[in-house]
Amino acid sequence: MKKISKKDELDLYYSILRIRRIEEKIAKEYVNWKIRCPVHLSIGQEAIGAPLKKLFKSCKDEVVSGHRAHSHYLGKGGDLKKFICELYGKKNGSSGGKAGSMHLTDKKSGFILSSAIVGNSIPIGVGLAYSKRIKKEKGIVLIFFGDAAVETGVFFESLNFAILKKLPVIFICENNFYSVYSNMKYRQPQNRKISEMVKGIGIKTLKSNGNDPIKVFNTYCKAKDYVEELKKPIFLEFETFRHYEHCGFLKDDHLNYRKKSEINYWLKNDCLKKLQTKVNKKKLIFFEKKINKEIETAFSFAKKSKFPRNSESRKKLYA
Amino acid sequence: MPKKRIITFAEAINEGLRFSLLKNENLICFGLGVGDPKEVFGTTKNLQKQFGDQRVFDIPTSENAMTGIAIGCAINRCPVVMTHQRLDFSLLAFDQIINNAAKIFYMFNGQFTVPITLRLIVGKGWGQGPTHAQSLQSLFAHIPGLKVVMPSNPNDAKNMLIQSIKDPNPVIYIEHRWLHDQKGHVEKGFNSKKIGKANLLMKGNDITIVSNSFMTTEALIAAKILRSNGIYADLIDLCSIKPLDEKAILKSVKKTRRLIVLDDGHDFLSIASEIISIVTIKQFNNLKISPKKITMPNFPVPTGYSLTKNFYPGHKDVIKYCQNIFDKNIRYDNFSKKNFHDIPHVRFKGPF
Numbered sequence: 001m002k003k004i005s006k007k008d009e010l011d012l013y014y015s016i017l018r019i020r021r022i023e024e025k026i027a028k029e030y031v032n033w034k035i036r037c038p039v040h041l042s043i044g045q046e047a048i049g050a051p052l053k054k055l056f057k058s059c060k061d062e063v064v065s066g067h068r069a070h071s072h073y074l075g076k077g078g079d080l081k082k083f084i085c086e087l088y089g090k091k092n093g094s095s096g097g098k099a100g101s102m103h104l105t106d107k108k109s110g111f112i113l114s115s116a117i118v119g120n121s122i123p124i125g126v127g128l129a130y131s132k133r134i135k136k137e138k139g140i141v142l143i144f145f146g147d148a149a150v151e152t153g154v155f156f157e158s159l160n161f162a163i164l165k166k167l168p169v170i171f172i173c174e175n176n177f178y179s180v181y182s183n184m185k186y187r188q189p190q191n192r193k194i195s196e197m198v199k200g201i202g203i204k205t206l207k208s209n210g211n212d213p214i215k216v217f218n219t220y221c222k223a224k225d226y227v228e229e230l231k232k233p234i235f236l237e238f239e240t241f242r243h244y245e246h247c248g249f250l251k252d253d254h255l256n257y258r259k260k261s262e263i264n265y266w267l268k269n270d271c272l273k274k275l276q277t278k279v280n281k282k283k284l285i286f287f288e289k290k291i292n293k294e295i296e297t298a299f300s301f302a303k304k305s306k307f308p309r310n311s312e313s314r315k316k317l318y319a
Numbered sequence: 320m321p322k323k324r325i326i327t328f329a330e331a332i333n334e335g336l337r338f339s340l341l342k343n344e345n346l347i348c349f350g351l352g353v354g355d356p357k358e359v360f361g362t363t364k365n366l367q368k369q370f371g372d373q374r375v376f377d378i379p380t381s382e383n384a385m386t387g388i389a390i391g392c393a394i395n396r397c398p399v400v401m402t403h404q405r406l407d408f409s410l411l412a413f414d415q416i417i418n419n420a421a422k423i424f425y426m427f428n429g430q431f432t433v434p435i436t437l438r439l440i441v442g443k444g445w446g447q448g449p450t451h452a453q454s455l456q457s458l459f460a461h462i463p464g465l466k467v468v469m470p471s472n473p474n475d476a477k478n479m480l481i482q483s484i485k486d487p488n489p490v491i492y493i494e495h496r497w498l499h500d501q502k503g504h505v506e507k508g509f510n511s512k513k514i515g516k517a518n519l520l521m522k523g524n525d526i527t528i529v530s531n532s533f534m535t536t537e538a539l540i541a542a543k544i545l546r547s548n549g550i551y552a553d554l555i556d557l558c559s560i561k562p563l564d565e566k567a568i569l570k571s572v573k574k575t576r577r578l579i580v581l582d583d584g585h586d587f588l589s590i591a592s593e594i595i596s597i598v599t600i601k602q603f604n605n606l607k608i609s610p611k612k613i614t615m616p617n618f619p620v621p622t623g624y625s626l627t628k629n630f631y632p633g634h635k636d637v638i639k640y641c642q643n644i645f646d647k648n649i650r651y652d653n654f655s656k657k658n659f660h661d662i663p664h665v666r667f668k669g670p671f
């Protein structure tokens with residue numbers, strides 16, 4: 001198994017920091033009401049998307065995700081300018097402005113698609129994996145979803161097929177304990193762990209602290225080895241926490257749907273803080289500068305970009 | 320005359336639910352967000368507090384199973400109101416809706432009734448996009464065994480919801496997100512409004528305008544502009560798509576001999592298409608000119624701001640058509656005070 005090196009740690013920190021700063025910039029810009037589509041920010045959960053490019057470099061390693069997909073898109077190496085343009089509904093966006101934040105894609109980087117309907121991209125990922133077998137293609141498919149997707153029927157149906165056909169899939173449940181304002185306890189039996197329940201249907205599962213970047217990194221490494229060597233799918237559960245509201249650019253802790261102690265616990269265990277000690281001050285300043293420059297360039301590019309002509313809306317309905 | 324009681328569409332729905340829950344102690348109300356701090360845009364406000372979490376509750380993200388569970392409750396005479404914050408989420412339950420809810424009464428020859436009400440909220444604007452803004456009333460109305468209602472004002476929202484819940488059949492209750500903040504007079508108490516009866520909102524001899532749900536807001540604007548230009552329209556607000564108040568439409572067209580139908584579904588096989596087909600078949604000789612459909616285009620709602628401009632038809636399209644057929648120049652440009660086409664009113668801030 002790949003062991004995390006000093007360089008990996010730095011890269012990982014950089015990747016997390018970059019996603020964090022991009023998401024914060026989106027939140028900051030949102031109040032200008034120029035980003036006119038719903039956004040589900042990944043702030044707090046970046047450690048799970050951050051190592052994708054490093055560990056699943058090939059564009060044959062493919063990712064699908066759900067509504068909270070920014071960190072997976074960016075982590076896999078999705079184009080930043082195209083992403084920001086898509087948020088602004090601009091012509092240069094990854095889908096020419098037709099799709100918005102909830103439906104991202106960047107085929108070149110291996111980020112295939114994300115979808116706004118809970119659970120809806122899970123079988124798409126399994127289908128991608130099956131097609132690899134037919135086409136004798138290399139690569140692993142990573143399927144990201146939240147704790148609520150585990151409540152859909154299609155989740156079980158998709159897992160069943162992937163297990164049955166021994167497909168090269170890593171299922172990744174980003175468990176942040178909430179679906180919008182609903183705690184898990186209103187949706188799933190209280191003492192049942194997702195990973196343990198899933199194990200019962202015949203798939204290996206690993207569970208880890210999703211806020212600990214090194215643990216997340218190592219879990220991915222194990223999963224990759226497992227899928228490649230045993231030619232079987234695997235299921236990962238990462239526990240984590242979102243800092244902002246479910247959908248939008250604000251914090252909503254005044255609504256009291258999450259306990260203060262819970263919020264404080266997770267903020268104290270923030271993924272960025274966890275790695276901070278491994279990076280020296282000079283490096284940190286350098287990172288911030290580099291990231292800031294990249295972000296400013298991307299945002300000013302997006303703001304200056306043209307809107308697609310209205311007539312584009314009727315194009316590409318059929319192939 | 321009693322003093323008018325002005326409340327919002329969302330508050331009216333809340334009242335309808337509250338009165339129904341009071342009236343029938345077997346009634347159950349569930350859906351994603353029903354008990355959360357936002358309480359489905361205020362429509363389920365305080366219901367869980369008042370009626371407890373056995374009867375009013377948030378659910379797992381299991382739309383398909385929960386619809387089947389609603390049907391199971393319903394055939395044992397526990398009626399259910401299930402809410403979807405977007406119509407698009409109900410699509411996960413098409414099997415249960417079409418193969419069970421719509422079939423059980425007929426197939427078992429009337430031995431079970433299925434009193435469920437599915438509240439489907441149609442999104443619009445602020446980048447809701449292809450999967451969060453679908454107006455699929457035609458899909459539901461196509462299925463024998465389902466009733467489909469689309470109220471356009473707070474009073475009807477309340478009274479038709481009460482009637483939908485009382486109805487022994489599955490009722491698809493479609494509410495447009497842009498209506499939630501609209502205000503109007505709402506009668507006190509437990510009233511109901513018959514499903515299948517349209518409102519005649521304005522009277523005139525020159526043209527018949529038929530609309531539903533949020534399109535009635537647009538139709539009203541148009542009809543008023545027309546009136547100030549000497550063109551008088553019968554404005555029929557359908558309220559119910561299925562059953563359809565054919566009689567009201569035919570009676571009006573017989574008088575006006577001209578017809579416009581507004582519907583915010585995609586044009587092909589839209590409710591507008593069906594109404595025009597009925598009128599053409601039954602009153603071919605009465606029509607002075609071919610009827611007009613004002614509908615959404617035959618492609619998905621895109622997300623981006625510039626792409627959604629002109630996507631949604633509205634009052635301007637009615638006026639343009641009337642300018643043509645009545646050969647009149649009518650001003651309408653300054654009527655709309657909004658600067659942005661993708662929000663219902665200036666106070667609205669995304670993302671919902």
Ligand SMILES: Cc1ncc(C[n+]2csc(CCOP(=O)(O)OP(=O)(O)O)c2C)c(N)n1
Nearest residue numbers: 068116117118146147148149178179180408
């Ligand atoms: C089928 C379906 N039902 C409901 C919704 C509304 N919705 C959007 S995101 C969301 C919460 C999902 O929670 P989770 O999967 O835990 O992801 P998280 O937001 O916590 O990242 C819900 C209910 C939806 N998009 N699709």
Ligand SMILES: [Mg+2]
Nearest residue numbers: 146147176178
């Ligand atoms: Mg969650």
